[in-house]
Every structure is written in structure tokens, then in C-alpha cells.
Amino acid sequence: MPITALSLPRSVSLSETVPPLVDPSRRSFCTQGCLSAAAVALASLSSGCGGGGSDSTSPGGSGSTGSPLASATGNVSGRVVSVPIDGSPLTTVGGAAVVRTSLGNYLLARTGQDTFTALTAVCTHEANQVSNFTGSQFACTFHGSLYTTSGSVARGPATRPLTSYPTTFAGNTVTFSV
Numbered sequence: 669m670p671i672t673a674l675s676l677p678r679s680v681s682l683s684e685t686v687p688p689l690v691d692p693s694r695r696s697f698c699t700q701g702c703l704s705a706a707a708v709a710l711a712s713l714s715s716g717c718g719g720g721g722s723d724s725t726s727p728g729g730s731g732s733t734g735s736p737l738a739s740a741t742g743n744v745s746g747r748v749v750s751v752p753i754d755g756s757p758l759t760t761v762g763g764a765a766v767v768r769t770s771l772g773n774y775l776l777a778r779t780g781q782d783t784f785t786a787l788t789a790v791c792t793h794e795a796n797q798v799s800n801f802t803g804s805q806f807a808c809t810f811h812g813s814l815y816t817t818s819g820s821v822a823r824g825p826a827t828r829p830l831t832s833y834p835t836t837f838a839g840n841t842v843t844f845s846v
């Protein structure tokens with residue numbers, strides 16, 4: 669007997685007869701699983717690359733890199749820098765300061781009652797600014813190089829000394845030419 673439209677029980681919608689291709693609970697599980705896996709992968713990549721936010725400015729070596737140097741005022745005339753020491757750490761033997769001038773930044777240390785050293789603040793490793801003092805040595809916080817107050821390398825990765833400039837001291841003012 670031929671099948672006619674009249675012999676079908678009733679109209680049936682597709683949603684009733686075709687099951688969903690993917691179970692909603694299973695789809696949700698896969699989505700969550702993929703997101704979790706991606707998060708884990710990103711986290712491991714980040715740590716694998718040394719991706720900590722402070723790494724670019726953290727010392728690569730071990731040991732202290734001291735504290736940021738106090739600033740002293742530098743007056744520039746031609747290539748001569750004059751630094752009045754009143755009110756700066758340079759009033760005491762063993763003190764040190766950074767002098768920021770239009771000619772560049774310089775490190776000053778008081779090595780005796782009437783003696784000072786003046787050094788460039790440009791690290792000889794990768795030319796970043798040496799900005800810290802340990803109490804006896806200048807420190808570059810970028811990769812941990814340490815310099816004595818006379819500019820010699822006390823700890824690498826720097827291998828060359830800081831450029832130094834002869835100083836004179838009179839009237840509570842340190843003067844040096846660069």
C-alpha cells in the first residue's frame with residue numbers, strides 16, 4: 669500500500685527527532701577544559717621565559733645592590749661641574765651621591781676629609797645608569813655590577829672601570845671637569 673501524507677502520524681519537527689550533535693554538558697566541559705589548558709600553558713611559558721615583571725631591572729648576580737643614591741646639586745659651567753656638598757650625604761666621610769647635570773649623571777663619593785672621587789654614572793656593562801650605593805660600593809641594579817668608589821669593578825658582569833675625573837675641594841664645594 670503506497671504511503672501518503674495522510675498515513676504519517678503528524679508533522680514532526682526536526683528538534684524532536686534529531687538529537688543534538690554534541691551534548692551541551694559535554695560542550696561546556698570541553699570549553700572549560702580548553703580554557704584551563706591554555707591558562708596552564710601560558711603560565712608555564714611565562715615562568716619558562718623568566719617573565720617576571722621585575723626581571724628587567726633585577727640584578728642577575730647575587731648579593732645586595734644597596735639603596736638608591738641621594739642626589740646632590742651640580743652647577744655646570746662649560747665642562748666644569750661644581751657640587752656644593754652642604755645638605756648632602758657628602759658632608760660625611762664615606763658618603764656618596766649622584767649628581768644629575770645637563771652634561772650627564774655623575775657619582776661622587778667622599779673618601780676622606782678632603783678627598784672625593786667623581787665617576788661617570790654610566791655602567792660599562794650595557795650603559796645603564798648606576799644609581800645605587802651599598803654603603804661602600806656603587807651598584808648597577810640592571811644586572812648587579814658593583815664598582816668601588818674609585819670606579820674599579822668589584823663584581824661583574826661589567827669588566828671595565830667607570831670613567832673617573834680628578835676633583836678639587838674648596839669652600840665646601842667639589843669641582844671636577846668632564
Ligand code: FES
Pocket residue numbers: 791792793794795796808809810811812813824825826
Ligand atoms: S648595565 Fe648591566 S650591570 Fe649595569
